[in-house]
Amino acid sequence: MGMLILLLAGCGRGPDLVIWADPWLEDLTNGLVEQYQSEFPDHHVEVVFRSTEVIAQNLRYGQPMDLVLGLDSRIFTEIGVGGELEQTIPLASDRVVKVNCLKKENQERFQTSNCTVISASDRPLRRFLEDWQGPVSRDSCHLVGDFPAQVRDYLGRGWAKNGFIFESAALNLGNSVAIISRGPLLEACVSGSIVRNAPHPQHAATFAEFFRAEKTRKLLVRYNFITYF
Numbered sequence: 767m768g769m770l771i772l773l774l775a776g777c778g779r780g781p782d783l784v785i786w787a788d789p790w791l792e793d794l795t796n797g798l799v800e801q802y803q804s805e806f807p808d809h810h811v812e813v814v815f816r817s818t819e820v821i822a823q824n825l826r827y828g829q830p831m832d833l834v835l836g837l838d839s840r841i842f843t844e845i846g847v848g849g850e851l852e853q854t855i856p857l858a859s860d861r862v863v864k865v866n867c868l869k870k871e872n873q874e875r876f877q878t879s880n881c882t883v884i885s886a887s888d889r890p891l892r893r894f895l896e897d898w899q900g901p902v903s904r905d906s907c908h909l910v911g912d913f914p915a916q917v918r919d920y921l922g923r924g925w926a927k928n929g930f931i932f933e934s935a936a937l938n939l940g941n942s943v944a945i946i947s948r949g950p951l952l953e954a955c956v957s958g959s960i961v962r963n964a965p966h967p968q969h970a971a972t973f974a975e976f977f978r979a980e981k982t983r984k985l986l987v988r989y990n991f992i993t994y995f
Contacts, residue, residue, distance in 0.1 A: 856954035
């Protein structure tokens with residue numbers, strides 16, 4: 767998901783803070799930015815949404831960023847950029863769940879259709895899923911999505927019979943999907959990190975203070991994460 771959000775009040779001025787975040791954490795990230803800008807309205811914040819392993823790869827190649835909101839901090843160590851994170855603060859736990867679409871017409875369609883697994887590459891969700899269930903058979907008609915909107919759209923259109931997503935995302939989708947089974951708790955899988963050699967270290971440190979604020983805990987609850995503090 768290559769979405770780039772620029773929250774800039776004017777032209778010709780660079781950002782005061784650069785945040786890279788996993789698409790699964792889009793609502794949480796946007797909520798944190800809103801909280802931050804309510805107290806610092808003159809600060810221009812740039813938010814880039816990329817999967818956690820893509821964020822780690824960009825860190826390896828020296829892409830400037832101040833903060834990271836990611837899933838599965840193991841990825842940073844495995845890619846060899848764990849040392850690029852000055853401080854990592856655990857925010858929330860979650861789990862992978864199996865869901866199906868509640869649209870009757872889509873369920874009827876799968877009585878006569880054939881399909882294969884629709885999946886990302888080595889993304890955090892797939893890693894967590896394989897830790898839980900092992901590799902998913904390619905004839906199982908399961909979707910392993912990259913981000914919540916993909917799962918919602920694919921299941922809603924009948925392109926996949928079942929899907930694996932994070933429980934927080936499933937609950938946020940409301941009545942469009944039903945949870946069939948739940949995987950083990952992924953303790954502190956959601957974290958916020960200050961990047962070493964951040965281009966805007968003071969603003970990064972100020973933003974990081976929000977990670978353990980009561981407003982943030984309420985934000986995590988609103989988006990159905992299991993708070994870690």
